[in-house]
Structures are given as C-alpha cells and as structure tokens.
Amino acid sequence: MKNLHKTWFDYLLIVFFVFILIITLYPFINVLAISFNDATDTMKNINFVIPRKFTITNYKYVFEEGGIVMPLFISIAKTVIGTLLGVICTAMLAYTLSRQDFVAHKLFTMIFVVTMYVGGGMIPEYLLIMRTLHLGNNFLVYILPGLVWVYNMILVRSFIDGLPLALQEAARIDGANDFQIWYQVVMPLCTPVLATIALYYAVGQWNSFMDTYLYAKDLKTLQFKLYEIMSQATMQLDTHNVNNTNQAVTPMAIRMAVTVVATVPIIIVYPFVQKYFVGGMTLGAVKN
Amino acid sequence: MAKKGAATVQNKRKLSWDLIWKQRYLFFMSLPFVVWIIIFKYIPLWGWTMAFQEVKPATFAIPVWQREFTGLQNFMDAFKDRIFMQTMINTLGISILQIGLGTIVAILFAVFLNELVFTKFKKITQTVSYLPHFVSWVIIASLAKNIFNDGGLFDTLTHTNLHLMSTNSPLIWFVIVLIDCWKEMGWNAIIYLSAMAGIDTGLYEAAQMDGANRFQKMWHITLPGIRPTIIVLLIMSIGGALNVGMERQMLLSNPLVQDHTMVLSWFSYIRGIGSSNYGLGTAIGVFQSIVSVTLLLIANKLAGLVGEDKLI
Numbered sequence: 089m090k091n092l093h094k095t096w097f098d099y100l101l102i103v104f105f106v107f108i109l110i111i112t113l114y115p116f117i118n119v120l121a122i123s124f125n126d127a128t129d130t131m132k133n134i135n136f137v138i139p140r141k142f143t144i145t146n147y148k149y150v151f152e153e154g155g156i157v158m159p160l161f162i163s164i165a166k167t168v169i170g171t172l173l174g175v176i177c178t179a180m181l182a183y184t185l186s187r188q189d190f191v192a193h194k195l196f197t198m199i200f201v202v203t204m205y206v207g208g209g210m211i212p213e214y215l216l217i218m219r220t221l222h223l224g225n226n227f228l229v230y231i232l233p234g235l236v237w238v239y240n241m242i243l244v245r246s247f248i249d250g251l252p253l254a255l256q257e258a259a260r261i262d263g264a265n266d267f268q269i270w271y272q273v274v275m276p277l278c279t280p281v282l283a284t285i286a287l288y289y290a291v292g293q294w295n296s297f298m299d300t301y302l303y304a305k306d307l308k309t310l311q312f313k314l315y316e317i318m319s320q321a322t323m324q325l326d327t328h329n330v331n332n333t334n335q336a337v338t339p340m341a342i343r344m345a346v347t348v349v350a351t352v353p354i355i356i357v358y359p360f361v362q363k364y365f366v367g368g369m370t371l372g373a374v375k376n
Numbered sequence: 377m378a379k380k381g382a383a384t385v386q387n388k389r390k391l392s393w394d395l396i397w398k399q400r401y402l403f404f405m406s407l408p409f410v411v412w413i414i415i416f417k418y419i420p421l422w423g424w425t426m427a428f429q430e431v432k433p434a435t436f437a438i439p440v441w442q443r444e445f446t447g448l449q450n451f452m453d454a455f456k457d458r459i460f461m462q463t464m465i466n467t468l469g470i471s472i473l474q475i476g477l478g479t480i481v482a483i484l485f486a487v488f489l490n491e492l493v494f495t496k497f498k499k500i501t502q503t504v505s506y507l508p509h510f511v512s513w514v515i516i517a518s519l520a521k522n523i524f525n526d527g528g529l530f531d532t533l534t535h536t537n538l539h540l541m542s543t544n545s546p547l548i549w550f551v552i553v554l555i556d557c558w559k560e561m562g563w564n565a566i567i568y569l570s571a572m573a574g575i576d577t578g579l580y581e582a583a584q585m586d587g588a589n590r591f592q593k594m595w596h597i598t599l600p601g602i603r604p605t606i607i608v609l610l611i612m613s614i615g616g617a618l619n620v621g622m623e624r625q626m627l628l629s630n631p632l633v634q635d636h637t638m639v640l641s642w643f644s645y646i647r648g649i650g651s652s653n654y655g656l657g658t659a660i661g662v663f664q665s666i667v668s669v670t671l672l673l674i675a676n677k678l679a680g681l682v683g684e685d686k687l688i
Contacts, residue, residue: 135532266401350515
C-alpha cells in the first residue's frame with residue numbers, strides 16, 4: 089500500500105513521530121545533561137538538555153566516594169553468570185523437551201508449563217528462600233531462583249521444532265550421543281533464538297531490583313544503590329565537597345550520575361539484538 | 377532404533393529400563409531442572425496451606441500438619457484490615473486505567489507507525505521506542521522525578537506548581553499509568569504491528585479502488601484486522617488486573633501519596649514480610665490468584681458471548 093505521491097497526512101505523521109521521539113528521549117538526555125553539569129548550577133533549574141557548566145566531578149565523586157564500585161561489580165557478575173547459565177540450561181532443557189521420542193517428554197513439559205499459570209506467590213517463595221534454603225544475602229539467590237524462565241524455554245523449543253530433523257538423524261547415524269547432538273548440531277543452529285533469550289536474561293538480571301530488596305540487602309546491586317540514593321530524601325539539601333576540589337556535589341547530581349551508569353549498558357546492548365527479539369516476541373505470542 | 381525413535385512421532389513404545397538407559401543423556405540433561413522447578417515453583421505452591429493457618433516466625437518451624445488450622449481467619453483479617461478497602465480500590469483503579477489507556481496508546485502508536493511511509497525514519501522510531509521497555513523501574517522512577525516532581529518539567533512548562541507526585545489523591549494513578557504507557561508503548565505495539573503485517577494487502581487495494589481515504593482504510597481494514605489480537609490481549613490483561621506489581625508502585629510512590637499507591641501485592645508484602653504475619657500475607661496472595669482466575673474466565677466468557685474468539 090505504498091502511495092507514489094506523499095500527502096499532507098504523511099508529513100503530519102512525521103511531525104507526530106518526531107514528537108514521540110522527543111518525549112521518549114528527553115528524559116534520558118535530560119539526565120545525561122544533569123550528570124555532566126555542575127551540581128550547584130543544576131539547582132537553579134533542572135530542565136535542560138545540554139550541560140550549562142560542563143564537569144565530570146559528579147562521576148568522579150560517584151566512583152571514588154559514592155560507593156558504587158562494589159554494586160557495579162555485583163551487578164555485572166550476576167548479569168554475566170546469570171545470563172550464561174540461563175542460556176545454557178534453557179537450551180539444554182528445551183532440546184530434551186523438543187525430542188518427541190523422549191519418554192518423559194510429555195510429563196516434563198507439563199511440569200514446566202503449569203508453573204506459567206500458577207505460582208506460590210511472594211510470601212511462600214520468600215519463606216522458601218530465606219527460611220528453608222537459607223539463601224539470604226548469598227550470591228546464589230541472584231542465580232538459582234530465576235535460573236530458567238519457562239517462557240524462554242518455550243521460545244527455544246519452538247525454534248528447535250522448526251529445524252530440519254534430518255540433521256539430528258545424520259549425526260545419530262554417525263554415532264553421536266544425545267548430548268553431542270545437542271551441543272554440536274542443535275546449539276550452533278540456534279544462535280538467533282539464543283541471542284534473544286540472552287538479551288532477556290541479561291536485561292532481567294541487570295534490571296532486577298526486587299531480589300535485592302527482598303533477599304540480599306547486603307549484596308547491593310547498582311539498581312538497589314540507585315533506589316537507596318532516591319529514598320534518602322532528607323539528604324536533598326546537603327552538599328558534599330569533593331576532596332581536593334571546591335566543587336560541590338548534590339544528591340541530585342549523584343542520582344543522575346548513577347542513573348546514567350545503570351542505563352548505559354542497556355542502551356549499548358539492545359539495538360544489536362533487536363532483529364532477533366522482534367521475531368521472538370511474535371513467536372511467543374502465537375504459541376500462547 | 378534411531379530412525380524409529382524420531383520418525384514415528386506418536387510412538388507408543390513401552391516404558392522400560394532399557395529405553396530409559398538408551399535415553400540416559402536426555403535424562404541427565406533434563407532431570408536437574410525438573411528437580412529445580414519442583415523446589416522453586418512447586419514447594420511454594422504447597423505454601424498455600426499457610427493461608428489457612430496462623431503462621432508467624434515463631435511457629436514457622438512447626439511441621440505443617442501440626443499447626444493449628446484456623447479456617448478462613450486470615451482472609452477475614454485481611455478483609456477487615458484498615459487499609460484493605462483503599463488498597464482494593466487503588467488496585468482496580470490503576471488496573472482499569474492501565475488496561476484502557478495502555479491498550480489505546482499502543483494501538484494508536486502501531487496504527488500510525490504502520491502508515492508511516494518513510495522506511496528509514498520508521499525503523500529509527502521503532503528502535504527508540506523500545507528503549508524505555510528495557511530500562512528498569514528504578515531508573516524510570518529516577519527519570520520521572522525530574523519530570524513530575526515539584527519544580528520539574530511539567531511545573532516549569534505550566535508555570536504553576538501542579539504537585540503531580542505529591543497530591544494525596546487518585547491523581548497519582550494517572551501519573552503512574554502515564555509513565556507506564558510511555559515505557560511500554562513501543563514494545564506493546566510490536567504485537568499489533570505483526571498482526572497488521574498479516575492483513576491481506578488486497579483489501580487495501582480494493583478499498584483504494586472504491587475510493588476510500590487513509591482514515592477509512594485504517595478504520596475499516598487495519599483495526600478490524602487486528603481485532604482478534606486486541607481481544608486476546610484484553611482478556612489476558614483483565615485476568616491480571618489484580619496482579620499489579622508492587623515494584624512499580626513502590627518506586628513511584630512516596631509517603632505523601634502512599635494511601636493511593638498501595639496495591640494488593642504491596643499490602644501482602646507489608647503484612648506478610650514487614651509484620652511477619654506469614655499466614656495473612658499468603659492469604660492475600662491466594663485471594664489475588666483466585667480473583668485473577670475468576671476474572672480471566674469471566675472475560676473469556678464475555679468475549680465468547682459477544683461473538684469474539686475466546687482465549688481458552
């Protein structure tokens with residue numbers, strides 16, 4: 089339905105979407121600008137998109153004295169480990185459940201799918217993790233409870249179902265066992281769907297906040313640190329002098345710098361995986 | 377054996393030790409996860425029994441069969457709670473706004489994006505529109521403070537003090553829902569856009585012949601074309617109406633507006649974990665689940681009654 093000549097409506101749409109782009113991007117650019125702006129200057133007016141008095145003092149303070157190095161490290165560690173383990177485990181499980189000749193295929197599939205519809209809820213899960221398994225303030229609490237997302241498993245399984253079966257047959261005739269078939273034949277073909285679920289796991293891990301809030305307040309992640317900075321409203325008017333400089337840093341400036349640090353990895357990663365996840369999302373929609 | 381195994385899909389082979397041994401690798405690769413899901417998802421389900429017992433930290437260690445059953449006492453306590461009514465109103469208010477506005481905004485975005493003929497610009501717009509979806513609620517809350525707080529962008533633009541995030545009234549619902557619409561608009565549009573891609577282009581050509589203009593085509597072809605998708609998503613979101621997450625509310629809240637941001641899951645957290653009344657907290661969760669399933673079934677039935685495709 090391409091029109092050869094463009095009408096006024098086409099140009100009106102451009103205006104509309106430019107407006108959408110502005111309201112989508114403005115909050116991010118605003119935060120970026122404030123984070124690079126002199127903190128005392130920011131107090132006059134916070135609505136700007138280009139730093140009025142450029143400085144990197146806010147970042148210097150945040151990294152040297154703001155105590156975000158350890159949270160940053162924990163966030164990176166849980167994202168990397170959680171994503172790697174999640175992708176491998178999900179792919180392995182999905183392969184076994186894609187095998188129609190596997191004797192437990194139906195039973196196991198049912199066990200997993202049921203959990204998408206019914207769950208114990210917050211309190212029983214909290215008690216299991218804290219009181220029964222004693223995982224409180226243990227790094228494992230970031231990895232174990234969310235190891236495999238059933239939704240992601242279904243995405244991978246549907247993808248494997250779409251692969252030609254002949255490849256697996258050929259490998260089996262060559263004497264490969266089931267593990268080798270998965271690892272050497274199926275896995276390399278699954279790159280697109282694995283990239284999609286890797287993004288989901290990585291974003292989920294990087295962004296998660298409730299797990300720290302509920303289970304591991306001693307293992308602060310970057311998101312939790314940002315939450316703490318936000319909730320310290322009483323600090324709102326304090327200013328800290330950064331050592332060896334006479335420039336001041338305000339809670340506002342600290343919050344903005346930490347917000348930028350927490351956002352940047354996401355902005356870097358998601359556009360690259362975009363072509364995969366759009367397909368993955370619609371596939372999931374059809375299957376559900 | 378190999379050929380038989382994979383080629384016959386509906387194989388009714390007898391379960392035998394021999395077969396299990398042959399498929400030992402498949403068991404190695406899946407059994408650990410079955411054990412994992414039983415521990416992390418099925419044991420909490422068993423925890424629902426706590427909703428019918430009095431469970432506090434001191435009595436938690438007592439085996440479930442030795443605890444005293446209190447019937448529906450926990451549910452009664454929850455319903456009689458000082459803030460239960462307000463919490464229920466907030467949850468439903470936010471949900472209804474969310475379902476209504478969220479759906480309309482996403483559909484409008486998708487319909488207009490579908491009409492955009494400048495391919496490159498369309499791509500960029502779509503990529504940018506996903507950005508807020510991938511950003512955490514903590515970051516969104518931090519951004520929102522700059523926009524909605526006193527002295528923020530809205531106040532500056534209107535030259536007044538609107539107190540958008542500090543008025544103790546349902547105004548905060550609108551702020552929360554507006555932020556959510558902004559965050560999820562582009563992402564939720566994906567599904568509508570892919571539904572639009574499935575519409576027969578012949579319909580548009582025929583309409584063109586009949587002299588339909590752009591708006592008529594949107595109204596009479598595009599929107600009816602995605603109606604099944606809209607209905608399915610609506611049924612699903614009505615099913616989740618009470619499951620408004622606690623994270624978003626908590627992060628966008630502050631003590632000034634807390635009366636109107638308290639939702640059921642947060643209430644469950646405060647009573648269950650905050651005041652360590654595990655039984656009461658679980659009861660609120662169970663109540664939420666039961667109402668959710670009921671709502672889902674009602675919405676599904678209604679969709680069937682008005683002649684739409686049902687979800688289940």
